[in-house]
Amino acid sequence: MARILIVDDDNEVQNFFSYLLSRKKDFHIFFASTGEEVHTSIASESYQLAIVDLKLPDTNGIEILKILKQKNPACKVIIMTGYSTVKSALDAIRLGADDYIEKPFDDIGELEKTIDKMLAPEINSEQDEPVDLAEQTGFVIGTSIGMRNLFTLAYKIARKNVNVLIEGETGTGKEVLARFIHQASLRLNHPFIGVNCGALTETLLESELFGHEKGAFTGATQLRKGLFEIASKGTLFLDEIGDASPSIQVKLLRVLETREFMRVGSEKHIHTDARIIAASHINLSEAVRLGKFREDLLYRLDVVKLHIPPLRQRKEDIPYLINHFLKRHTGNELTFSQDAMEAMQRYEWPGNVRELSNVITRAITLADGETKIITADYLPLSLTKSDALPHRSSNAQNSEKIELQSSPHLDQFLDDWKENIIFQWNSKHIIDYPTIVEQTSKLEQVVHDAFVKKALRETFGNRQEASRMLNISPRTLRYLLNEKGKGHT
Ligand SMILES: Nc1ncnc2c1ncn2[C@@H]1O[C@H](COP(=O)(O)OP(=O)(O)OP(=O)(O)O)[C@@H](O)[C@H]1O
Ligand SMILES: [Mg+2]
Incomplete structure (x- = not known):
């Protein structure tokens, strides 16, 4: 038999619940009108459900909620509130109340459903729904x-x-x-x-x-x-x-x-x-x-x-989002390699989930027909920091590229560039990070353009050869050509 405690100093409310719940034979109902009475009743009894008014003569519903949950964490608590105190009822939910109901009770059917739901055994439905x-x-x-x-x-x-x-x-x-x-x-x-x-x-x-x-x-x-x-x-x-x-x-x-x-x-x-x-x-x-x-x-x-x-404050959610977007676009066909996953988690995501979704769409487009595993090579350069570059590929053809990327000149250039951009924002109180990322993307774009043009010039426009020279697939080259002049993510 379910034991239910009604906490309200209003007689009418007590009578109402007495009538409503007496229709169900397997409920045993108890009443308390003050905080003191609640203390007494929970000292000797435990309850499956308490329905508690926010305003009580000697205390408030939130205090009662805390006491009830402390004494008996399994006890479900529904807070009763008037329209003007809905905000406090929501605070109660943040503090662990299971639900709230508004007085006067206009929809009795809905109220009964709420109570039944609270008392239903916690089989999967409650949690998984x-x-x-x-x-x-x-x-x-x-x-x-x-x-x-x-x-x-x-x-x-x-x-x-x-x-x-x-x-x-x-x-x-x-x-x-x-x-x-x-x-x-x-x-x-x-x-x-x-x-x-x-x-x-x-x-x-x-x-x-x-x-x-x-x-x-x-x-x-x-x-x-x-x-x-x-x-x-x-x-x-x-x-x-x-x-x-x-x-x-x-x-x-x-x-x-x-x-x-x-x-x-x-x-x-x-x-x-x-x-x-x-x-x-x-x-x-x-x-x-x-x-x-x-x-x-x-x-x-x-x-x-x-x-x-913002996404940067919940990086542990990133793998779940990646899987969601991969699955949405490709079923279960593609996965992210460890290094790509790490790069995604290191990045600060100024454009949040939308930016992440765009990066994944781009990576899927690039990887299409080439690989089932998306490595960091398929991510925009803004995501892959210089310290991650030497691990990026084990492909022998790439050894020249890796050497180039970690050459002292490039490191020096990146260092200077970093110092320079930090210097620009030094005197400012608020840093406009999206603008910085935009500048970084522009830099990336300029580098793309320069190399793609160089390769096409030197191969007299032969895309096959140009892509070989750049150590990218013809598809990637096509992508870069289409992206010319646009932002990069
Ligand atoms: N928790 C999430 N689960 C799945 N997809 C998400 C989630 N959050 C954001 N997205 C995806 O990110 C993109 C942006 O989401 P949404 O439009 O809801 O953001 P927003 O906060 O309204 O952005 P804006 O302020 O620019 O309007 C959408 O493609 C959406 O599907
Ligand atoms: Mg929106």
Whole structure:
């Protein structure tokens, strides 16, 4: 028989649970109204589940959560909260609460499901379900603590109707995470609609979000529904929200406060239930401080904040991402050699997962038909540091190349270049690393161009011979020729 402890000083809530749970014969229910009573009851009993109000006369739900988990780690804890304290309930989830429910309880069926789920024996389904879902939606988690915590929290809040703000540098996977949350939510069978607030003019964005009536402005030849209407039962992903103009920010705030909006050119209020997930690569609190973003809007969006750590802070996840992208492109055909894997893990990835994905696509293209094992030779030079070069290939033809690459001239040149670039940034407080990487790529490009031209000149344009001279395959030469003038990754 499952032992359930209800902790709330409100009699009505106690009666409600008494009634709700008495319908199930195999539950044994206990009540506590204060922190002191909880102490007494856990001294002699252990529970499978505790449903705890955040506000108690002599303490708060978070303290009770800590005590319960300390005394009996297996006890599941659901926090009860009012709308105004949802943020604290989310803090409780970060601290180990298993779920939260909002008072008043509008959806009894959902509440019963939550309780049943907590009491279900922990066979695989409990643990594997979220991981399977992540896999299905193409969201790689890896093993870093940062991503694990982020994933657990994202999964727990996915089914709640709270707004979510995702922050993270460019390419960290904000959209991938938003899609995962949508798939893990009860809205999964309704649309997930994304709009980039930075990519459209203010007028276009407004008509995109709210729709317009026929004739509302020149060119509005048809009535058009807005995204708030189309995504009403689903999720509206407001990407790069930090770029929304002040006037759009005011309009968004109004919708988030009232859940209503008007089409451009109409006075009629339309209701929307869209769940908002916003994303930004800039820190919005900082933008508020600088007067560029409305604090009240941030407060509405940031009910749950999920910050995706940059890839350089979770390098242990890199092999999982590599395998994911390799598999996606080639099935299980290609693998990375040890040295290539090491080079990937040494690099700092200013463009995060997107850059990593591009590097893999490039390597797969180069390796196509040549090899099943991607070595460091197939990676951009910016990834392979000079100390890794002597190990790069055991091929006899390459011995000349290796000697050249580790020659004193080259080492001296690289040293000078490094000193020079560090000197340029010495006096600056913030180092613009992406620019530095861009400069490095340019250097790489210049070297490519110079050698490819030299070889073609000397072989009178014979590509076969030129590629032999450069110790690369004709395919690689073709690739370099196509890449001419473009960035390199
Ligand atoms: N955890 C992840 N698992 C699998 N793929 C990922 C992950 N994170 C990022 N990616 C991949 O990296 C690329 C960039 O991801 P996404 O567009 O979600 O990033 P973003 O943070 O929205 O970037 P931006 O700020 O530039 O818009 C995509 O190709 C995506 O598939
Ligand atoms: Mg994005």
